[in-house]
Amino acid sequence: MGDRFDIIKPVSKIHDLNLWTKIIILLMIFPCTVFLSPPQFLIIPICFLFCLFKVSHITFKSFWGSSKAYIIFFLLGSTIFSLAFESGDILSRFLAGILWGARFDTVIVSSIFLSLVTDPIEIPMALFRMGIPHKYGITLMVSLRMIPLIRNGIYNVIIAQKARGLNWSFCIVNPYKLILQIMSLAVPCVFIALETSVGLSDTLFARGYDPYGKITSLPLKWKYNDVLIIFIAIAILLFILFYKIQPNKFTL
Amino acid sequence: MSGSIIALMSKLELIDINYRFPDSNNWSLSNVNFEIQKGQLAIITGPSGSGKSSILRIIRGLHREINGEISGQILVDGYNCNEIKTNRLGSIIGIVFQNPSYQLHQPRAIDEIISAPLYQGLPYNECLNKAFKAANGLVDDALLSKNPSSLSLGQQQRVAISASLSLDAELLLCDEPFSYLDSNGILELKKVILKLLDEGKTILIATHDIEPLVKIASKLIIINQGKVVACDKPTDVLLSKKSLLYIGVPLAIQISRIIQETNINDNPPICWEDIAKLLNPIKEDFFIKSFINKPRNETIISFENVSYSYPEGVQAISKFNLQIQKGQIISLLGPNGSGKSTLVKLILGFLRPQEGTIRVFGKKPTKLRDLAKYIGYVSQNPADIIFETTVYKECAFGPKVLSSKKNLEEIVITELSKVGLQNFLKRDPRSLSGGEQRLLNIACVLINNPEILILDEPEFGLDVSHITFIENLIRSFAELGRTVIIITHKFELAAFLNSNIILFSKGESVFTGNTIEFLLAPFHNDFLGVEDSFYKCLKNVTHTLGYVPDKEKFKSVIANQINGG
Numbered sequence: 001m002g003d004r005f006d007i008i009k010p011v012s013k014i015h016d017l018n019l020w021t022k023i024i025i026l027l028m029i030f031p032c033t034v035f036l037s038p039p040q041f042l043i044i045p046i047c048f049l050f051c052l053f054k055v056s057h058i059t060f061k062s063f064w065g066s067s068k069a070y071i072i073f074f075l076l077g078s079t080i081f082s083l084a085f086e087s088g089d090i091l092s093r094f095l096a097g098i099l100w101g102a103r104f105d106t107v108i109v110s111s112i113f114l115s116l117v118t119d120p121i122e123i124p125m126a127l128f129r130m131g132i133p134h135k136y137g138i139t140l141m142v143s144l145r146m147i148p149l150i151r152n153g154i155y156n157v158i159i160a161q162k163a164r165g166l167n168w169s170f171c172i173v174n175p176y177k178l179i180l181q182i183m184s185l186a187v188p189c190v191f192i193a194l195e196t197s198v199g200l201s202d203t204l205f206a207r208g209y210d211p212y213g214k215i216t217s218l219p220l221k222w223k224y225n226d227v228l229i230i231f232i233a234i235a236i237l238l239f240i241l242f243y244k245i246q247p248n249k250f251t252l
Numbered sequence: 253m254s255g256s257i258i259a260l261m262s263k264l265e266l267i268d269i270n271y272r273f274p275d276s277n278n279w280s281l282s283n284v285n286f287e288i289q290k291g292q293l294a295i296i297t298g299p300s301g302s303g304k305s306s307i308l309r310i311i312r313g314l315h316r317e318i319n320g321e322i323s324g325q326i327l328v329d330g331y332n333c334n335e336i337k338t339n340r341l342g343s344i345i346g347i348v349f350q351n352p353s354y355q356l357h358q359p360r361a362i363d364e365i366i367s368a369p370l371y372q373g374l375p376y377n378e379c380l381n382k383a384f385k386a387a388n389g390l391v392d393d394a395l396l397s398k399n400p401s402s403l404s405l406g407q408q409q410r411v412a413i414s415a416s417l418s419l420d421a422e423l424l425l426c427d428e429p430f431s432y433l434d435s436n437g438i439l440e441l442k443k444v445i446l447k448l449l450d451e452g453k454t455i456l457i458a459t460h461d462i463e464p465l466v467k468i469a470s471k472l473i474i475i476n477q478g479k480v481v482a483c484d485k486p487t488d489v490l491l492s493k494k495s496l497l498y499i500g501v502p503l504a505i506q507i508s509r510i511i512q513e514t515n516i517n518d519n520p521p522i523c524w525e526d527i528a529k530l531l532n533p534i535k536e537d538f539f540i541k542s543f544i545n546k547p548r549n550e551t552i553i554s555f556e557n558v559s560y561s562y563p564e565g566v567q568a569i570s571k572f573n574l575q576i577q578k579g580q581i582i583s584l585l586g587p588n589g590s591g592k593s594t595l596v597k598l599i600l601g602f603l604r605p606q607e608g609t610i611r612v613f614g615k616k617p618t619k620l621r622d623l624a625k626y627i628g629y630v631s632q633n634p635a636d637i638i639f640e641t642t643v644y645k646e647c648a649f650g651p652k653v654l655s656s657k658k659n660l661e662e663i664v665i666t667e668l669s670k671v672g673l674q675n676f677l678k679r680d681p682r683s684l685s686g687g688e689q690r691l692l693n694i695a696c697v698l699i700n701n702p703e704i705l706i707l708d709e710p711e712f713g714l715d716v717s718h719i720t721f722i723e724n725l726i727r728s729f730a731e732l733g734r735t736v737i738i739i740t741h742k743f744e745l746a747a748f749l750n751s752n753i754i755l756f757s758k759g760e761s762v763f764t765g766n767t768i769e770f771l772l773a774p775f776h777n778d779f780l781g782v783e784d785s786f787y788k789c790l791k792n793v794t795h796t797l798g799y800v801p802d803k804e805k806f807k808s809v810i811a812n813q814i815n816g817g
Contacts, residue, residue, distance in 0.1 A: 119359065142357050148401055149353055153636075159602055160636040163629035163706075164696055165654040177653055184649060187639035191682075195635070199354025205317055206349070207357075207368040207415065208342035214373035 012117070013225055014056040019122040021226040026114040029233040031107045037240045038247075039099055042106075044236055049110055052229075056117050067112045074108060075101035125218050135211040142200050146193075149200075153192035161185055264288045264311065264423055264454060269324035271310055271478075280306050281478045284324070286471075288454055290422075293445065293468055295486070296458040298475035299498050299715055300685035304458035305350075307475070308425040311456070312347040313338040328423065342368050346416030350428040350713075352408035356400035361391060361411045364400070368418045386418035390444060405588050406437030413444060417453075424448060426457045430464065431713050434587045434741045435781030438464050460715045463502060466490070466523050474498065490522050500717030503744070503803065504786075510811040521814075524785035530814045531792045550578040552704065552735060553599060558608035560594055568594035570759045572608070578703075581726065581736045583746030586756030592739045595756075596706055599737070600629060613703075625654060628697030632708040634689035635682075643668065643684070643692060644677040650700045667699040668692075671725065687718035694725060705729055706737045711745055723749060743783045747790055750800055767800045 014022075033045045053063070075098070082097025083090070124137025158166075161184050209215075242249075264287065271281040281303045288294045296304045309315055311326055316338050326333040328344055336344070349355050358364040365387050369379035387396065390410050400408055409429060416424060430438050442464050445455060449468070457465065462472065472486040476498040482489045490505045491512060501509075504527055508520045521527045553576040560569045568591045576582055584592040597603040598610055601617030610617060617623060631637065640646040647664045668674045671691040676684065681692055690710065697705065707726070711719045719742075726749060730736050740746055746753055746767070753770045755763035763773050771791045780787050793809045794800050801809065 141359065144359070145357050145400070156631055156633065157636045159597070159600065160629065160631040162602075163600060163624055163627065163631075164637060165624045165650045165700060167624070167653060180649070181653065184637075184639050188636055191635055191638075196354065199349065199351060200357050201317075202314060202349060203355050203357050205314055205338060206312065206342070206347045206355075207371055208339035208419065209367075209371040210339040213339065213371070216370040216373055216376050216379055218370075219376055 012055055012057045014052055014117045015119070016223075016225070017117075017229065018222060018226045019118060019126050021222075021230055022114055022118060023126075024230060025233045026110045029230075029237050030110045033233070033237045033240055034103050034106045036237075036244055038243065041240060041243065042099075042102065044240075046106060048232070048236060049106065049113070053113060056113070058113075058116050063112070063116065066116070067109060070108045070112070071105045074104040077101070078104060128215075128217055133211075134215050138204070138209065138211075142204070146196055146200060149196045150193050153196065154189050157185060157188045157192065161188070263290050263329060264456065265325075265327040266307070266311070267325040267327065269307075269310065269322065269326065271306060271315065271320060271322045274319045274321070279478060281310070284475075284478075284480055286473055286480060286483045288456060288471060290454050291449060291452045292470040293449055293455045293457070293465065294471035294473060295462055295465055295469045296456065296473045296475055297460060297462050297499060297715075298481075300460075300687050300713070302475045302498070303478040304475055305427050306478075308347060308427050308456065308458055311423075312345050312425055313341045314347075339371065342372070342416075342421065343419040344421055345423045345425060346413075346419070346421035347425040348409070348412050348416050348427065348429055350431050352405050352412055352432055353400070355412040355415070356408055359399060360397055361400065361403065362387075362396040364411055364415045365391070365396075365418050368415060372419065382418050382420065383414075385420075386414040389447060390414045390417075404437070405432045406434070406440050409433065409437070409441060410444060413448075417448075422452070423454045423456070426455065426459075428459055428713065429457060430459060430461050432588075435743070435783050436587055437781070439781035442468075460499070460713060462486075463504065463523055467525060487520060487522050491520060499715040500720060502716050503807070507807050507810050510807060511814050514811075515815045524783075524789055527810060527814070528785040528788040528792075531789060531810065532813060551575045552578050552613055554609075554611045555598075556609045558598065558605045558610055560598060560603060560605050567759045569598070569605075572761060574754065574761070574764065576735060576737070578735055579730060579733045581730050581749050581751040582738070583749065583751040583753050584737065584739045584756065585741070585743065585746060585753055590756035591759045592756050593708065594759075596629070596708065596737065596739060599706070600627065624650075624702075625700060626702055627704045627706060628700060628702035630690075630693045630697050630705070630707045630710065632712050634686065634693045637693060637696060638681045638689065641680060642677065643673060643679050643681050646681045646692060647695050647699055650696060654700055663699060667695045670698065671695045672721070687714045687721075690714060690718065690722070694722070698729070702734075704735045704737065706739075708739045709741065710738060711740060711742045719745065743780060744786055747786075747800065748803055748806075768794060771800075 030045060030049065034042065037045060078101035079094060079097035082093050082100065086093040086096055088096075124134070124141045127137040127140070128134045161181075166181050166184055266284050266286055269281055269284040270279050271284075272279045284303075284307065286294075296307060298304055306315075310320070310322055311333065313333060313336070315322060322334065333341060333345070356364050358367055362383065366379050366383035369382045374382070391407075391414050395403060395407055395411070400411070403411065409432075413424070413426075429441055433441060438461075445457075445465065446468065448455060459465075462469075466472070466486045469486050471483065472489040473480055474482040474489060481498065482492065482494075490502075491509060493509075504524050505522060507527060508522055511517065512520050521530060553574075555572050555574040558569055558572045559567070561567045572595070584595060586592055594603065598605055599612060599617065601612075601623055612623065613626065638646060640649065644664055647668055648660055651660055651663060665674055665677070668677065671694055673684075673688065673692055673695060676688070681689065684692060690712075694707075694710075705726070707722075710722050710726075714722070723745060726736050726738070730749075736749075736751075738746065738749070738751070747770075750767055752766050753763065754761050755770075755773075763770065765773075771787070771794055789810060790800070790806070792813075793806050796809055796813070797805070
């Protein structure tokens with residue numbers, strides 16, 4: 001009998017990395033590299049992230065869909081901020097703004113990338129391994145599962161109530177109607193939330209979960225790819241650091 | 253819990269069980285006694301709120317989580333379950349709940365299946381072994397890594413069953429396992445149950461819908477108001493006239509009783525499968541004498557090349573064309589996720605087509621609130637609309653927000669009388685049974701006097717008597733020249749309403765026509781599933797008569813044919 005990953009093929013080699021590898025690279029080494037990197041070397045961590053992105057098989061469409069708002073916001077925000085508050089001519093303030101925007105964006109992109117290549121179950125298990133009681137990790141997981149269920153339930157309530165006459169335009173001048181209609185949505189939604197949470201907690205009991213009992217931890221395995229990728233990330237960081245300390249030794 | 257108990261596990265026995273919920277003065281279960289032998293399937297049925305689910309929950313020990321009060325003994329091979337910790341009972345008893353969505357609390361199917369062994373703190377490799385053993389033959393490998401939201405309800409139910417069995421449980425309890433499934437899903441689940449019985453598992457199922465399993469069950473238990481009123485072989489219980497008083501008599505059993513009156517048989521038919529086998533074969537060159545259910549030729553809803561895709565890219569409706577005439581009853585059939593609900597949301601204006609045009613009363617549907625006066629929509633879950641403190645107030649909500657309050661009391665009482673709830677005016681709507689809540693939903697919609705009535709799975713979770721009541725309500729509404737659109741998984745309902753049928757498959761309508769045309773269609777096997785035997789019976793009778801009969805005629809023709817008349 002092999003590991004469950006023998007049967008469940010990971011989406012990509014990046015998805016298959018250890019959660020700690022992903023956290024160390026994308027949330028620790030990578031942001032440090034980006035912020036320490038001088039403008040001419042910023043392309044190196046960006047290329048590194050691009051390579052990870054290509055290997056992960058995540059489509060640009062799905063990635064852009066979940067990150068575009070942040071990317072545009074930080075790029076525009078830092079440019080405007082720089083133009084308003086930095087010193088120097090307009091072009092240098094503009095370029096400084098773009099550079100800082102690019103740095104923030106690269107860090108945001110790496111965080112979003114982490115969420116896209118991480119299986120939700122890894123998070124509670126990671127919390128568990130950190131010594132935090134498993135009931136918090138399980139609560140987090142159940143909460144994540146509840147969100148789409150409750151959202152669907154509320155959607156159905158809105159359809160059903162609108163179909164029997166719920167109409168906000170009728171109640172602009174009538175507080176009684178306004179309260180009645182708010183109640184017509186709020187009460188069923190509360191019941192749906194309760195029903196969902198009771199359903200999921202019943203399932204936990206049915207699976208024999210004991211919040212104070214012992215549960216099995218998923219084994220944490222370090223593979224060749226984990227070591228290799230951490231090594232590359234550290235090498236890039238060391239290179240940048242070395243340049244920061246002794247820039248004269250580098251000639252471009 | 254020692255392994256030896258698991259190995260010895262052979263039967264379930266309930267002895268003098270009384271149970272009441274915390275803070276309740278009344279016993280929800282009273283003096284419940286029955287036993288099930290190893291490897292047997294038993295069915296518990298009864299009206300909504302009769303205590304079916306409570307029996308399953310107390311067997312699994314879940315009453316302890318809410319501090320319910322219990323007396324009597326639950327024995328599993330002689331061991332008293334009340335003395336075993338709830339989280340340890342999983343290695344003896346697995347339980348599957350009604351709503352598949354709520355039973356999956358993990359992000360992937362494999363995580364759900366492995367969760368029970370992990371929660372017991374077993375060594376990781378042992379957990380894997382148990383999970384793979386439980387999933388073997390029930391859940392395809394390809395589904396193991398999928399998120400529950402991306403699985404069909406049938407697949408979710410399979411994952412839930414595997415997860416319940418992952419601790420090698422020998423006894424499986426299922427609470428209304430068919431409610432959320434389409435006909436094929438029911439057929440699939442039936443196969444799973446047969447496989448588990450072959451493996452020697454003992455199964456107890458609480459359900460309103462006894463038809464799919466009655467043939468393979470060893471015992472049928474009928475419960476009413478917390479008391480066991482019948483417990484015997486299914487044939488004996490179903491053919492005894494007293495025992496089905498509380499839930500209504502399924503049509504197949506009504507036919508069987510007629511047959512038994514004139515021709516006593518040692519093995520009387522008790523389901524459509526039995527009846528279909530007894531009927532004379534029909535020639536395939538089916539002759540249609542007449543068409544019924546003629547439309548009044550006044551189009552009230554039209555679809556022209558309508559397509560709709562959900563934001564995540566799922567094509568729900570593709571190039572759909574349809575004209576719905578005034579006075580028609582339309583049944584939307586098809587598997588879960590085939591596009592039926594999307595079609596209704598498009599009519600209601602809740603979704604906008606990306607291509608094509610929809611017209612309702614000659615206009616494009618703008619906002620649902622503006623359509624509420626003309627279209628009544630009854631959702632699948634009665635709890636979606638209930639928010640008031642009394643039945644009267646709940647029913648009065650529509651007129652209060654849509655129209656004047658003139659004669660409100662009289663109108664409300666009239667509408668409630670139509671659905672038989674006139675004596676419940678001051679009752680809390682949440683205290684009504686599932687069937688009564690559904691009837692209240694219908695009254696809440698009919699009170700707005702709509703031209704079109706849309707019902708989303710009106711048969712969902714109801715017993716035979718309530719389904720028959722709703723069927724009659726639909727018929728009388730349509731007789732007023734109004735239009736009814738029903739989303740249903742029950743072909744029996746669609747057929748006896750003589751409806752025009754639209755069959756969906758993967759976002760496309762693969763059939764549009766009346767019931768007779770549907771009986772001629774060659775592709776029925778793809779979606780009828782468990783209802784295939786009923787389909788054959790109806791086809792046979794329609795062939796004999798030349799038209800789709802009503803229930804009374806249908807019963808007499810079949811009984812007559814089987815008795816050689």
